[in-house]
Amino acid sequence: MKVLVALILLVQLPIHKAVPTAPPPPLGCDDPESEAAAELAVNYINDHSHHGYKFALNRIENVRVIPQGLNHKILFLELDLLETECHILSPTPLENCTVRSFTEHAVEGDCDVKLQNLDGKLSVLASKCHSHADSNEDVTRVCPDCPLLANLNNTQVLTAVTAALNSHNSKTAGAYLKLLEIGRARIQYHPVHLVFVEFAVAATNCSAGEAKANVDACQLLPDDQSNFGFCTATMATQPLQDVQVDCKLYGHQAGVTYSQPGQDTSAGLLPNVVQGFTNHNLRLSHNNPFASESSSSEFPTFVVAAKPVVKRTVGEAAQHDKVARPVGFVPPPPPPCPGRVHHFKI
Ligand SMILES: *[C@@H]1O[C@H](CO)[C@@H](O)[C@H](O)[C@H]1NC(C)=O
Ligand SMILES: *[C@@H]1O[C@H](CO)[C@@H](O)[C@H](O)[C@H]1NC(C)=O
């Protein structure tokens, strides 16, 4: 049904666009131009994130267009994003990445993105984001027994990750894997105690046997041979200790590198920046204050826009509309913001 409505809207849009109008109307959040800008912005955000997961667009909160002159405008977008199941190192394209469900304890991203449209070509100039997990209360209200996100430095989490990686390495016939980062972890207390962890790994130049002889000699492969992967694991502690682990290597991806946040993740397992947090914050990779519209005092045109110059343009537009449209035609109000929710509301 939703798909049908979307299709009908899509089919109708070109008809509305075909009505000749002189000045650019204000952009609505569900306008295809806003959606195109948001898609570019989300891809930019994922391409420039160094840790955690890829995010998908949930809703365009606001869009502002600031004309800069002929064929040049600046766009400010406010976006709501949701964490997907694809790690940032995963080669899976975003459109194939499943958004984390509400009951899996969703993580939301809020981003301000500044773009420019120059001669019809869109590009991202700056991004500023932060991300946070939904509240425990929100999740337990819908799902009282659902496991909740745990801090990444929680001792049970570290124990589960270490046990899972050891278990994988003791059984694999392939390369000996080292931990890159813990992505997320959840702990369930009822009816049995379970720890669910997800972590990114990388292949070393050792086989499991070589690692057993001298693990310190096992190095991550150099950038031109790098092979990243991802593991999910569940650890039960009571009544019996049991670890189920599933690791997949992505294969070498040219140009994809992983930046180690700290000097050494092998000793402490975790860099300081995520100690005490349940998720990798997008802020660490996206922190440009110029991405926000409130920072745009650098644009004198914004001030001019509030002066009578614009009134005259609007007047002209009204006259133009009268000529171009049949008598009695009432132009629809600009589509509102925020736009539609793509996945679910938190
Ligand atoms: C992404 O999904 C499409 C449609 O389901 C499928 O055809 C394509 O093979 C998928 N691509 C990857 C890389 O998984
Ligand atoms: C892995 O690389 C290190 C550093 O280059 C080297 O010392 C070690 O011998 C290599 N191990 C194997 C098994 O090739």
Ligand SMILES: *[C@@H]1O[C@H](CO)[C@@H](O)[C@H](O)[C@H]1NC(C)=O
């Ligand atoms: C996790 O890190 C926070 C912040 O550094 C610290 O307060 C907390 O004690 C740590 N928890 C564990 C289990 O180490």
